[in-house]
Amino acid sequence: MSKHSWWQTGVIYQTYPRSFQDTSGNGIGDLPGIASRLDYLADTLGIDAIWISPFYPSPMADFGYDVADYTGVDPLFGTMDDFEDLLNGVHARGMKLIIDWVPNHSSDEHRWFVESRSSRDNPKRDWYVWRDPKPDGSPPNNWLSAFGGPAWSFDEHTGQYYLCTFTKKQADLNWRNPEVQEAMFDDLSFWLDRGVDGIRVDVAHFVMKDPLLRDNPPVTGTPATLARNHGDYDRYEHLYDKGHPDNHPLYRDVRALLDSYRPERFSIGEIHIADWEEWAGYYGNLDELHLPFNFSLVHCPWTPDDIGRRVAAAEEAIPEGGWPSYVLGNHDDPRIATRFGEEHMPIAAMLLLTLRGVPTLYYGDELAIPQRFIPAEQQLDPHGRSLSGSGRDGCRTPMQWDNSFHAGFSPKGAASPWLPLTDDWPDRNVAKHLENPRSLLNLYRALLAYRKTSAVLQSGDYRRVDAPAGCLAYTRDGGALTIALNFTDTELDVGFSGNVAVTTYLDGDAAPARLRPHEGLIIEN
Ligand code: GLC
Numbered sequence: 001m002s003k004h005s006w007w008q009t010g011v012i013y014q015t016y017p018r019s020f021q022d023t024s025g026n027g028i029g030d031l032p033g034i035a036s037r038l039d040y041l042a043d044t045l046g047i048d049a050i051w052i053s054p055f056y057p058s059p060m061a062d063f064g065y066d067v068a069d070y071t072g073v074d075p076l077f078g079t080m081d082d083f084e085d086l087l088n089g090v091h092a093r094g095m096k097l098i099i100d101w102v103p104n105h106s107s108d109e110h111r112w113f114v115e116s117r118s119s120r121d122n123p124k125r126d127w128y129v130w131r132d133p134k135p136d137g138s139p140p141n142n143w144l145s146a147f148g149g150p151a152w153s154f155d156e157h158t159g160q161y162y163l164c165t166f167t168k169k170q171a172d173l174n175w176r177n178p179e180v181q182e183a184m185f186d187d188l189s190f191w192l193d194r195g196v197d198g199i200r201v202d203v204a205h206f207v208m209k210d211p212l213l214r215d216n217p218p219v220t221g222t223p224a225t226l227a228r229n230h231g232d233y234d235r236y237e238h239l240y241d242k243g244h245p246d247n248h249p250l251y252r253d254v255r256a257l258l259d260s261y262r263p264e265r266f267s268i269g270e271i272h273i274a275d276w277e278e279w280a281g282y283y284g285n286l287d288e289l290h291l292p293f294n295f296s297l298v299h300c301p302w303t304p305d306d307i308g309r310r311v312a313a314a315e316e317a318i319p320e321g322g323w324p325s326y327v328l329g330n331h332d333d334p335r336i337a338t339r340f341g342e343e344h345m346p347i348a349a350m351l352l353l354t355l356r357g358v359p360t361l362y363y364g365d366e367l368a369i370p371q372r373f374i375p376a377e378q379q380l381d382p383h384g385r386s387l388s389g390s391g392r393d394g395c396r397t398p399m400q401w402d403n404s405f406h407a408g409f410s411p412k413g414a415a416s417p418w419l420p421l422t423d424d425w426p427d428r429n430v431a432k433h434l435e436n437p438r439s440l441l442n443l444y445r446a447l448l449a450y451r452k453t454s455a456v457l458q459s460g461d462y463r464r465v466d467a468p469a470g471c472l473a474y475t476r477d478g479g480a481l482t483i484a485l486n487f488t489d490t491e492l493d494v495g496f497s498g499n500v501a502v503t504t505y506l507d508g509d510a511a512p513a514r515l516r517p518h519e520g521l522i523i524e525n
Pocket of ligand 1: 062102166202203331
């Protein structure tokens with residue numbers, strides 16, 4: 001038996017519930033939809049854990065990241081029974097379920113905020129961050145919303161501003177009030193008690209703010225950012241509104257709560273921090289988050305050296321005993337097929353599934369679904385509407401299953417999907433990919449199957465090795481395996497020897513000494 005936990009050896013698959021499978025016919029995906037596709041995830045693909053973006057009751061101002069009740073299921077997505085069925089179905093197939101936990105803010109329609117805003121002396125007033133205007137009526141400080149405009153919204157009724165780091169309908173909770181921590185932990189326990197295996201912590205490093213709410217200084221020099229364009233927001237150093245050291249005791253408390261459960265529960269935090277040391281701080285002494293998401297490859301120039309450098313930096317930064325994680329795509333960033341180019345998708349798949357650490361795979365990337373262009377004025381995404389070019393609708397289009405009605409996303413006769421399919425769906429869908437023995441989906445299947453039986457890939461060490469320009473090569477487990485990836489469209493003599501276990505060409509013609517254009521190899525030494 002492996003000495004490692006499931007969350008160390010497994011592969012996570014992210015489903016965006018609105019976009020995975022619609023069973024009700026309203027054009028929006030739902031929990032029974034995810035449940036109906038579990039055989040695909042468990043058997044066809046072979047992943048180990050499913051992360052579902054928020055499905056809680058919500059006015060959907062940020063498509064569920066504005067939670068109005070942390071212990072419910074939005075009727076759009078189904079019922080609590082549907083959730084239980086999904087969880088049971090996941091467990092029956094030997095997989096794990098990870099839910100999204102959104103601690104930084106609730107919806108302004110959450111009953112806590114409704115009470116909080118009702119009067120200045122309401123007992124829940126201090127559950128959110130309320131401040132008087134400056135004498136000239138302007139917001140209390142210069143903090144900006146990550147989605148544009150000030151991070152403060154004025155409430156006429158009580159004459160104060162409340163803090164809202166994202167949309168005005170997402171009010172930041174005041175975690176310095178112990179009642180907030182207690183209430184949020186109670187609500188989290190609701191899901192852990194039901195058997196949920198782990199949490200993905202939304203904007204985990206935003207939660208604790210500077211108690212004095214000091215102004216952020218403007219950036220001098222080039223802003224260090226790992227995330228997509230946030231307009232004016234990127235012009236400030238976010239010294240006081242995120243990454244506060246007081247996040248660390250909070251995550252120690254979160255970890256203690258998770259560790260109080262048997263079997264152990266897992267956490268992976270959304271941490272966008274460019275400074276490696278600060279980022280790695282969220283492992284604590286292995287007593288905070290199990291994994292901070294490592295987004296460094298999401299916005300990495302797609303070259304062997306840039307990738308190799310970032311992997312080396314992560315390996316270096318992670319504390320002794322800590323575990324790495326990698327991700328290429330998610331519901332906030334443009335689709336990888338469009339960012340890297342479709343011809344690079346096979347080596348991207350091999351990279352993600354052969355680095356040391358936990359890979360998270362975004363739904364549809366196994367088909368190379370491209371980014372769908374949706375102009376700013378048609379964007380449903382609040383960020384897309386406020387900042388042209390930053391819209392996230394294009395990476396959230398419906399999953400493409402087959403050639404039937406709406407690509408099999410919705411039942412026959414259903415309303416149009418909430419976002420349009422990509423134009424190439426008749427050729428780019430799961431059924432089509434399964435028919436083609438050399439498809440990207442079949443490559444993912446081969447890589448996942450290989451990884452499942454390979455302790456070397458699951459836990460062996462990583463070392464970059466010399467390779468000709470245009471090739472990224474590394475070994476795992478002291479050289480038991482060599483992985484060689486050709487980023488060019490020409491053949492490369494790489495001179496490796498050994499037995500080719502997987503070629504991204506999925507044929508019998510691979511040779512370890514020579515890579516074909518855009519070929520990746522796993523070589524057994
Ligand atoms: C995270 C989510 C994103 C959401 C934001 C606010 O970045 O991934 O989708 O808009 O938090 O909750």
